[in-house]
Amino acid sequence: MKLQVLVAAMNSDPRELAEKMNLRTDALIVNQCDAYAYEEFERQGRLVRCFSMAERGVGLSRNTALMRSEGDVILFSDEDVRLEDDYEEKILSAFQENPDADLILFNVEIDPERATYHNDSKHRVRWYNYGRYGIVAAAARREALIRGGICFSLLFGGGAKYSNGEDSLFLHDCLKGGLHLYTETRNIGKEIYRESTWFSGYTEKFFFDRGVLYAYLYGPMAKIWTLRYLLTKKKVLCTEIPVAKAYKLMTSGIREGRNIRGQNK
Numbered sequence: 175m176k177l178q179v180l181v182a183a184m185n186s187d188p189r190e191l192a193e194k195m196n197l198r199t200d201a202l203i204v205n206q207c208d209a210y211a212y213e214e215f216e217r218q219g220r221l222v223r224c225f226s227m228a229e230r231g232v233g234l235s236r237n238t239a240l241m242r243s244e245g246d247v248i249l250f251s252d253e254d255v256r257l258e259d260d261y262e263e264k265i266l267s268a269f270q271e272n273p274d275a276d277l278i279l280f281n282v283e284i285d286p287e288r289a290t291y292h293n294d295s296k297h298r299v300r301w302y303n304y305g306r307y308g309i310v311a312a313a314a315r316r317e318a319l320i321r322g323g324i325c326f327s328l329l330f331g332g333g334a335k336y337s338n339g340e341d342s343l344f345l346h347d348c349l350k351g352g353l354h355l356y357t358e359t360r361n362i363g364k365e366i367y368r369e370s371t372w373f374s375g376y377t378e379k380f381f382f383d384r385g386v387l388y389a390y391l392y393g394p395m396a397k398i399w400t401l402r403y404l405l406t407k408k409k410v411l412c413t414e415i416p417v418a419k420a421y422k423l424m425t426s427g428i429r430e431g432r433n434i435r436g437q438n439k
Contacts, residue, residue, distance in 0.1 A: 385427020
């Protein structure tokens with residue numbers, strides 16, 4: 175199997191980025207900037223290809239990379255991740271050990287204040303727990319994604335209308351398409367901290383956008399999941415905006431999400 179890293183970047187120098195990320199396999203960088211260009215070069219004896227484009231949106235960047243990818247296994251990564259020297263061995267070994275796995279979620283060391291979920295055990299990802307995972311450090315069999323027609327939403331994420339959620343929607347579509355998803359305890363890299371391009375606190379927009387996302391993820395159960403989300407995380411989420419108002423904002427977002435999807439009854 176051949177591993178290829180797909181990188182979503184912004185205003186980066188491709189050669190400097192390849193060095194900073196410690197790319198040691200074939201890689202494809204989609205660089206959002208103010209010009210259109212293509213270049214390729216070798217690093218560590220492997221081919222790095224870079225497409226520079228003016229269009230914005232992390233989902234668009236990931237789709238552009240996916241459409242042009244060539245690896246048997248592809249790793250989704252970002253410009254703020256430095257990969258470990260042995261990341262290729264760890265990823266390919268995990269797929270060899272799990273021949274039925276279509277996508278495996280690895281660990282990346284993240285600043286404790288921003289950490290989301292760390293894999294302490296290996297297990298199957300199901301409908302009831304997929305929402306806790308991000309797509310950075312997710313490796314997939316390319317053919318499984320192409321066969322399932324799976325790609326990233328252009329409505330959600332950095333540079334899109336709604337601020338985040340493209341990761342959860344992608345995993346949602348993987349499960350819907352019948353793909354087998356697993357977690358892996360091996361660590362393959364470390365985040366190099368930088369300011370978020372989309373998160374500016376738990377604002378009204380944050381809750382509204384989250385509601386739109388929940389309409390897509392949970393359908394008729396969206397309001398129940400909204401209430402669960404707010405009540406279990408209120409100490410973190412609702413220091414500025416009360417739970418009742420946050421719930422109202424999210425349900426307004428749910429209505430907009432249903433309108434977009436044509437689900438109004």
